[in-house]
Amino acid sequence: MMPEGLKLQSARGQDPSVERTIDDLAEIGAMVAARRKTRGLSQQDFADLAGVGRRFVSELERGKPTAEIGKTLRVLNTLGLDLVIRSR
Numbered sequence: 001m002m003p004e005g006l007k008l009q010s011a012r013g014q015d016p017s018v019e020r021t022i023d024d025l026a027e028i029g030a031m032v033a034a035r036r037k038t039r040g041l042s043q044q045d046f047a048d049l050a051g052v053g054r055r056f057v058s059e060l061e062r063g064k065p066t067a068e069i070g071k072t073l074r075v076l077n078t079l080g081l082d083l084v085i086r087s088r
Contacts, residue, residue, distance in 0.1 A: 026063030028072070033061040035079045050078040 022028055036046045036057075043061075047054040052071050060067050060075060076083055 024063065025060075025065050025067060028076075029061040029063040031081065032057075032075060032079060035081065036061075039079075046078075050075050 020027075036043070039046075041049070043057045044054045047057045050057070051074060056067070056071055057075065060072060073083060
C-alpha cells in the first residue's frame, strides 16, 4: 500500500478534480486507462506516443504491481498527469 501522502494530479494543477490519493497501482492504471480513452487513443497509439510498448501500457492499466517507475512516469507525463509526494 502506498503512503497517504502520494497523490496523482493533472499537470500544472489545470484540473483539480483529477487530484486524489492513490492506495495501489490499480488506481494509477485506472486513471491512465480513463485518460487514454478520453483522448481517443488505442493502447498501441498511446504506447507509440509515450515511447513505451503496448504490453507495458496494458499491464500498467491492469495495475501490475511491478511496473517500472521510469516508464510509468513517462506515461503519466504524456497524459499530462503528475505524481506528487507530500508529507503527512
